[in-house]
Amino acid sequence: MDFSLQADPPGIGAFRKEVRGWLQENMRGSEGLRWSATWSTRENEEEYRFRRHLAGRLGRKGWLFPMFPAEYGGAGLTIHHQTVLETELAEYGLGLNHVFYTIARIVAPVILKWGSEEQKREFLPPMVRGEISVWQVLTEPQGGSDVANCQTRAIRDGDHYVVSGQKVMVGHHKPPDFLWTLVCTDPSRPRHENLGWLHIPANLPGITIQPMYMMMGLKNSVFFDGVRVPVKYLVGGENNGWRVANTHLELEHGGEGRVGVDPLIERVVEYCQKTKIAGGPLMEDERVRDTIADMMIELNTLRRFNQRNYWHRFTRDPHPYGGAQQRYFQRMMRLRNGERLQRIMGCDALVQDLSVHEVVDFEYAVRTGPGQLHGGGTLDTDRLIFARRLGLGRPTKEQAPETI
Amino acid sequence: MDLRLTETQEMFKKVAADFVRAEAPAHLMTQWYRTKETFRPELYRKAAALGWLGMLLPEQYGGAETSLTDCAVVFEELGRGPVPGPFFSAGVLGAQIVFLGGSDEQKKSLLPAICKGESIPIPAITDQAAGWGPEAVETTLTGSAGGFILDGSKRFVFDAEAATGFIVAARTESGEIALVLVDRASAGLSIKPLVGFMVSAAEVTFEKVRVPGSSVITAGSGWQVLSGALEKSLPMLCAYQVGACQEIFGFTAEYTRGRVVFGQPIGRFQRVQDHCVDLSVHLDAARYATYEALWRLDSGLPATAAVHEAKAVASEGYREVCNYAHMVFAGPGTDYGHPLMAHSVLAHTLYQYLGTPSHHKHSMMDLLYPISPKHALR
Numbered sequence: 001m002d003f004s005l006q007a008d009p010p011g012i013g014a015f016r017k018e019v020r021g022w023l024q025e026n027m028r029g030s031e032g033l034r035w036s037a038t039w040s041t042r043e044n045e046e047e048y049r050f051r052r053h054l055a056g057r058l059g060r061k062g063w064l065f066p067m068f069p070a071e072y073g074g075a076g077l078t079i080h081h082q083t084v085l086e087t088e089l090a091e092y093g094l095g096l097n098h099v100f101y102t103i104a105r106i107v108a109p110v111i112l113k114w115g116s117e118e119q120k121r122e123f124l125p126p127m128v129r130g131e132i133s134v135w136q137v138l139t140e141p142q143g144g145s146d147v148a149n150c151q152t153r154a155i156r157d158g159d160h161y162v163v164s165g166q167k168v169m170v171g172h173h174k175p176p177d178f179l180w181t182l183v184c185t186d187p188s189r190p191r192h193e194n195l196g197w198l199h200i201p202a203n204l205p206g207i208t209i210q211p212m213y214m215m216m217g218l219k220n221s222v223f224f225d226g227v228r229v230p231v232k233y234l235v236g237g238e239n240n241g242w243r244v245a246n247t248h249l250e251l252e253h254g255g256e257g258r259v260g261v262d263p264l265i266e267r268v269v270e271y272c273q274k275t276k277i278a279g280g281p282l283m284e285d286e287r288v289r290d291t292i293a294d295m296m297i298e299l300n301t302l303r304r305f306n307q308r309n310y311w312h313r314f315t316r317d318p319h320p321y322g323g324a325q326q327r328y329f330q331r332m333m334r335l336r337n338g339e340r341l342q343r344i345m346g347c348d349a350l351v352q353d354l355s356v357h358e359v360v361d362f363e364y365a366v367r368t369g370p371g372q373l374h375g376g377g378t379l380d381t382d383r384l385i386f387a388r389r390l391g392l393g394r395p396t397k398e399q400a401p402e403t404i
Numbered sequence: 405m406d407l408r409l410t411e412t413q414e415m416f417k418k419v420a421a422d423f424v425r426a427e428a429p430a431h432l433m434t435q436w437y438r439t440k441e442t443f444r445p446e447l448y449r450k451a452a453a454l455g456w457l458g459m460l461l462p463e464q465y466g467g468a469e470t471s472l473t474d475c476a477v478v479f480e481e482l483g484r485g486p487v488p489g490p491f492f493s494a495g496v497l498g499a500q501i502v503f504l505g506g507s508d509e510q511k512k513s514l515l516p517a518i519c520k521g522e523s524i525p526i527p528a529i530t531d532q533a534a535g536w537g538p539e540a541v542e543t544t545l546t547g548s549a550g551g552f553i554l555d556g557s558k559r560f561v562f563d564a565e566a567a568t569g570f571i572v573a574a575r576t577e578s579g580e581i582a583l584v585l586v587d588r589a590s591a592g593l594s595i596k597p598l599v600g601f602m603v604s605a606a607e608v609t610f611e612k613v614r615v616p617g618s619s620v621i622t623a624g625s626g627w628q629v630l631s632g633a634l635e636k637s638l639p640m641l642c643a644y645q646v647g648a649c650q651e652i653f654g655f656t657a658e659y660t661r662g663r664v665v666f667g668q669p670i671g672r673f674q675r676v677q678d679h680c681v682d683l684s685v686h687l688d689a690a691r692y693a694t695y696e697a698l699w700r701l702d703s704g705l706p707a708t709a710a711v712h713e714a715k716a717v718a719s720e721g722y723r724e725v726c727n728y729a730h731m732v733f734a735g736p737g738t739d740y741g742h743p744l745m746a747h748s749v750l751a752h753t754l755y756q757y758l759g760t761p762s763h764h765k766h767s768m769m770d771l772l773y774p775i776s777p778k779h780a781l782r
Binding site for chain 2: 002007392395
């Protein structure tokens, strides 16, 4: 096995050089700006603007979705090229998944799989070029993890679907261009056969967005009040929404895979080296070292699960249970890490530090520990899916849905 | 990046899997572990004929000089048995100690014999129950090159019963650690099996055992030789534990399909599923920590911390996997006639062997973040 992210196979080295040079050029002017590999409510306007511009520049080269077909705006490259882009961006604290504020990293592959040729040609290029922001809009107040229990109605009326209902706990603090939405297209049909998937322009009349202030940070409620959505925005066909959902959820639930390291541990070590107690650095306290060792090893385990899932996804060899496993492990680990931070640094683990991004803020890690267990479906649904994929108590293993 | 096994490795894997199926089926394993008859000379000779002993050694010594990952693939399959015998202790660790620290003479006389399964040198390292660092080496080596006297007792020697000789870590008069080869038949040497919730381990006592000067593998730098050998060897032990975990996962998942209570297969109960889910996490955590460490070693990257990590994760994982499987099998899984018991006993033994997870986490941290000398005494 070769876990290397830096040793390029023959022919890829030149591409790395090209990307490195390109980034040196295009990251100019970013000195002094703070970056994070994920989106952050703590970015200032200048940082946000630079990030969006960078996304556009990467997108125009097809580098945001390097493995996507060129006809839809991608670069038609290989997993090795993509790994180069990921690792070179990581030098700046960035990653492809989160260069810009969108869930397009999941939505675009789903459209590639389920969209009609016309839809692919219309919807994909702006997404793949990094020009638009998409929110995923799934959860409903009464449904929660039971996503198929979808009450938001989309009733066909001529060339339109008329959408009414409420979604909760979606999006973030930057406005969306599209709402990627699960709807009920035919309430009279049985569960799972009554759903549709709409790619809804966010500026249509009848859409209201209200902020929700939550443990994890800012989320939103989206209200649809008789919103008339042209039929061309239905992806995957009439009453086929559940199958589209399966592809989407597999990607969202860990199957996406990634390469790269979590920067939190580095900052923990730095804190412990700087902080003195009884004349010596905290880093030399045996109990602290034991705790850090456990954190470090679990973060490494997560990194390896992520890399395995990345490999399986982009070599088109879906891992049967890797997504659910990654997600279950990641969430439990984050919960444990919250407690570990408190053990290591006392009340400093509960004090917010707005000068750094969420990903390396101890308070954020502690606070979101119990909160992140539920986003996109509870820990229990993770384990249910995991168990089905392992084939526990059933004659055949449930297969992972195909993703791209 | 390429997370597949190579074609050669797939071939090794298949040959080893066939061997385990034919020579070490579950019912035999259960019986051998129950009666603690874990050294099977005929089985060991067959494995030697397949070239699995000293796989890592150069051809001139009778080895195949494969990559570490190639060798690990074989050990993963052996772990599925779990096939007992000094495959690792002598075939990998013993061989590596001799290869890294031995004189030309010692290498020529010992290594080919190790590869043929004729010589089985078993490392005897710690004098303490709870410690595997240099501080736990207390057995003394006194005298001069004309003739040494070895005196002390090794607390936990894995595969001692299989030994034709021992590689003993001992303190010289100047306080340094030396490694010496001691013939099993030496006067003053005694082996006392450790009885309890462990297997294939013994206490080996050296009472004024005479050792010729030519038997010292290396004087003065014994601990470095041992550390070097461990770094290359431990991943094989990890792979063995990964294979064991994989086997347990297989028969546990199967049990959740066939065992029916309260009118349905137990795998339909979410609490039972939870045990299997946690089991699977430990299995794969161990698998990828092990293969990443192997990749680092085979690629010539710094690997010491990764090897400590892998040993910690794999030993902890094997024990946890057994514990979760026990929750699924409940009462019947605690019968010494059940296949899980061989694993459960071995998992606890290997948890200790060559250092607990805690020991290796400490070693990993000390390597990555050394403690400054003035605080080390605090």
